Amino acid sequence: MTAKTDSIKEFRKLKSSHPDWHDSIEAVFDEVVTIRRDLHKYPELAFEETRTAGIVAELLKGWGYEVKEAVGKTGVIGLLHGAAPGPVIGLRADMDALPMTDKIDQPYRSENEGVAHTCGHDAHTSILLGVAKLFAAKGLESGTLKLIFQPAEEIGQGADAMIKDGALDNPKVDAMVGLHVHPTLKTGEFSVTDTEYSCAAVDIFDLVITGAGGHAAHPHQTIDPIVIAAQVLIALQQVVSRQTDPLDSVVLSFGQIQGGTKATIIPDSVLLKGTVRTLKPETRAQMPEKIESIATGIAKSFKGNAVLTYHHVTPSIKIDKGMRELLTKTVSELFGAEALYIATPSMGGEDFAYFSQEVPSIFFRLGTNNDEQTAFPNHNSRFNVDEQAFLYGISVLSLLTHKFLQTTKGEKE
Template identity: 40%
Template sequence: MNIPWLKSGEALKEELIEIRRQLHQYPELGYEEERTGAMIAKILKDIGLEVTTGVAKTGVVALLRGKAPGKTIALRADMDALPLQEESTASYRSKVSGKMHACGHDAHMTYVIGAAKLLKKYQSRLKGNVKFIFQPAEESTGGAKPMIEEGVLDNPKVEAILGGHVWPDTPGGSVEVVKGPVMASTGQLYLEIHGKGGHAARPHENIDPILIGQEILQRLQSLTSRGMDPLENLVISICSFQAGETYNVMPDKALLKGTFRTLNNELRLALPEKIENIVKNVTDYYGADYSLKITHLYPATINNEEFTEFAQGVAEELLGKERVLEGKKPSMAGEDFAFYLERIPGTFLRIGNYDEEKNLVYNLHNPHFDIDENRLGMVAALYAKTAMDFLEG
């Protein structure tokens, strides 16, 4: 007998809405997800899963063992909220001042909880194991890496992983799949230029860090347009330039902060040297000194093509081909799901959320952002069916 996944997911609708609203009303920032983790752990224990808490400080991992031995697949959700004040009149709006689930992580957790409930219901037909990973701190330093270091992909060994993100410009009720790179690597640069301050009327006696900074900024932009293959995706954005305090005094120093992003992990590793060459050449020319700190955050998120094709087929079977879109355009935002994909096959889905009639038109990280609660059961069913079909394959 075929499992009625969508009908089973729809039967969980009211329960999942209540779970999502509880998560939404009490948002917690990265590595602070104590209440969130406790709530998730209780739900999963109550349905009979093996639950481990305190993974990477606040993460939760649950295991469902099938009635027959086999492979293991993981379903992952991120847990953390953002330091935003929610601007909403909804009854379920955030009750925590200055904190909000504005990136849909409350929905992501609910999808995976729903999938756990569905798979537990059909445990007797499960050949293998499913791990449910609830990961802290995606928005900050990235909780995926420490979870992996603490063995989340071992015991039993995970052979594939599925994750997803509500996507603000993909139509609601649809799912978008992207083969290959889906999200960019992320890195930070922090540059302090040490010049020589003095009176603005005597610039020849000074070493102007503002002039030096703007020249470095321009050269960094020329790196993206002239120093790289135009077919490569590369973004270098200087988003903060701080120098001086008054109108007639050249400052001693300037501080530039920015980000660099690419879809090519080899280029990602080569960028720091290229950036520092520009900084050194310009500061040497003007006789200034500098201190430069470059930090790699996340690698590019690159979906495994074979697993993505498999997941696409599952989605088309469940939802119909017309509701499964093939995404051609990666995002230059970052996502620490990349660390899982560096180690095992998997895919990161885009869950459609755009719906003008429901006023679901706001971007991620916007204080008005919300999700379509009526789709929670649908996505839970998709996750559950993907896991079941993988284990049967």
């Protein structure tokens, strides 16, 4: 018996425990797979998701949703109102792809050269459309379901753009839910952190080290920015090892060094480019000053100069305790407590964080690993997902939505 057969078998257990939900999810599954393969075949980069957004909008309209387009440039919002007043829950899926080559051996391999869904946003969008169709058929007893199809996650700008364009208002969202497909988990498995923050804040910086160039044969007549930069590179690692609580989490990494034109010429300057990842906002706030202090101090000691340019990209994802409890109850009820794993926070970034800073939120991982073809990591050119995992993603998002609207339905009546 293959792993894939096992995953289907586990899902079919819902037939006895939750027959209505089981049948509703199975009813939308084939269309979800078809949508996902189409989106995978024609991926689009950040803020260029016009075809994807158009498909999403037309499907939502056809299912009876109130639709808002061009939210945050290329985002789409779908609203479904219940029979009675109640709270508003937001479910988010990101739509953009990456500037990579798709190397999967499938008929739905990307036909857009140099663009590929190697992070699974095609799966996120399709799963959320499955939830949309399910509730279009079932209806809502109370409250409002707000579906947020977001652009530009891969450059960390889409969520913020949608929020600034009113995505969390009219009606005001009371809670947000997001998921991410992940090959570190098997199909039928889920994970969530038990910490306040689950994904790191992402910052990017440029550090220009300036000296005085000259002939490499006469270094004493120069102020060598390459040597200064080397000292700075090593010293800045002490921000993590000696200036941060060992129980806190900080990553400081350099990804680029640019300087010089020839082996025999000492240049005037060197450019260092790096990233900082932090979980706690208070730790994040301290990082620019620490980096600048060390860099300028070392540069001046060698009669050089250092100039820091620091960019805040995305904040860290904040996990609401109540929403985590709701996710735990939902997964346990559907697939058993053993299906949900407690994960450590990731130092990777995710701009769902912007939503989590505004409203109580939960963000979790959905297992999609079923064989050798679906075991490649996110952002790998051979990344692919087990489509049977969509059954599990739709299940949890749908029942969690139902539970939230039921348990809090009297709050806005």
